[in-house]
Amino acid sequence: MVSVGPSGELCEKISEISGQNPFLCMQCGTCSASCTGIGVMDLLPRQVVRMVQLGRREALACRSIWVCSSCLACTARCPRGIDIARLMEALRAINLRKGHEVLSPERIPAALLTEVPQMAVTCAFRKLSA
């Protein structure tokens, strides 16, 4: 678990990395309704943004940020114009920059590694490995 100090610090860090203001969020849930990975997420995108607003560490520790596919549907549809995909990336970045990653080569089945278009390997490493 990554320690980020009092609630304001997490929010500031995320705003700095993402360039977004999480307090614009009015919790309408459009992002959750549009989300690709929602079937395997523990926190809905809307809930992740709420955690960021409250400065809670669940935002960094949830599975949701790691099963996001960066499809930008949330960003495209947010009525407040928040680039939620950038918020998710910031949460991943904070983890990755401290060395906490979810994907390493051993975790990929060898057969899949050589079958899949290698852009998937490149992209997955960029998003999910430190």
Place this chain on the structure above:
Amino acid sequence: MAEEKEMVSIYIMGKQYRVPYGVTIMKAMEYAGYRFIRGCGCRGGFCGACGTVYRKPGDFRLKVGLACQTVVEDGMHLTQIPFYPANKATYNLEELTPTLATLLRHYPEMTRCLGCNSCTRICPQELQVMDYMAAAQRGDIAKAAHMSFDCLMCGLCASRCPAEIVQYNVALLARRLYGRHVAPRAEHLARRVEEIKAGKFDAEIERLMKMDRLELQKLYDARDIEP
């Protein structure tokens, strides 16, 4: 002071030494009292053991060279890079195919390349390291093999890579795959091997083995020499 003009100041791991102008870094270090008991290698610019990094005052750029080949300059602040721990896959070359899949299976981290060009910039052989890695990443084994041919495996590229790739090991695999599975076979070599197995040269070798030294010397002196 004529003698002073022939000495330059260099800084080895932070300590200043006066060394003769015009010698290589390696000779200068030995002049200064360092003894190379390893990390010295061939002394001929071929083995890559003596990779050295240095800077000059007032210039932020990092420079590299092989200690056995690079001449000292006044003001050089240098240190030697010991061999970086490298991810080295084990494989049986006979069982591999010369494809991207093979490279990916053994070095999946090569897809982490950011295209930052740090490897190319640091190569003492001036190889296009990023470019041969790009060729490898698109499965062009032949290109990766050819472009990396002069690599000395000095390890400087791997030391700079933010993606923690060991470029020279990927290139080595590419060259091995190329040599074993892609390069055209030398037919005349295969024919000669067959001739040897058939005993074509057995009698001649027997004759040579029975000759005394003087006879051998005469034969040797009279051999065909290419102009």
Place this chain on the structure above:
Amino acid sequence: MKLPYFPGCTLYTRARGLDHSTRAVLAALGIELEELPNWTCCGTAFPLAQDNYIGMVAAARILASAAQHNGRLVTVCSFCYHVLKRVNHSIKNNAEARRKLNDYLEQGYGGETVPVHPLEILKHDVGFEALRARVRGRLKGLKVACYYGCLLVRPAAEMDFDDPENPTIMEELAAALGAEPVHFPYKTACCGSYQVLNAYDVVASRGREILAAAAAHGAQVLITSCPLCQFNLDWLQGRGEGTVLPALPVLYFTQLLGTALELPAEGLGFESHYVDPRPLLLG
């Protein structure tokens, strides 16, 4: 007409069919693609962190090298197109990005190159009406679901490609070729993308939804522009997990165009598909 071309890594290996069919169809239409002499992977992921530019260097270098040759740079893979377009946008509109990226480049670059997608070339340079005149009804009656995926159309302001919720450029192409485009609601839904390697359930469930929706609206094939979409939807069915019967072949739009133009099938790359499209297209 000659245009500089950036294939991208995957088009050299797993998506050879997309590379070959793109070159073949554009050549048949009088456009020669000239591959850039020296290129690296584009990076695949447009970096969404705003405090770090290293992930954009590769794409910036590619765009800069194309600026020397011509104004436009053709790329067909949705990921490459997305990255190049967005990095170019950053360089043009973000002074800090421009300055920092130029530090890494061997020559200066200010955003002059215009990344273009072959669909744009087909619409604006060739013209769909001209295409309609060239085809002879090979695809008549074929119901085609046009699957855009996520990266071609979003974010709309930067991609400037088509309507992000209801794009129609592929439907226009399919109609011009004599096929029958079918509307289905998941055409811009993400297939799961790189989660194929981390959370495969996302790809499996989304893939099934997309295929089921296309089939429910009468589709006989899907067309796409992205090698990862193609793989995710094709492999799922090849593994017997697609639940749609009969299985829906997943084509590249260039393969459909090549079939309509009656180019030789061997050059279009159908062999690597898990769900073989040939019986449907050529039978």
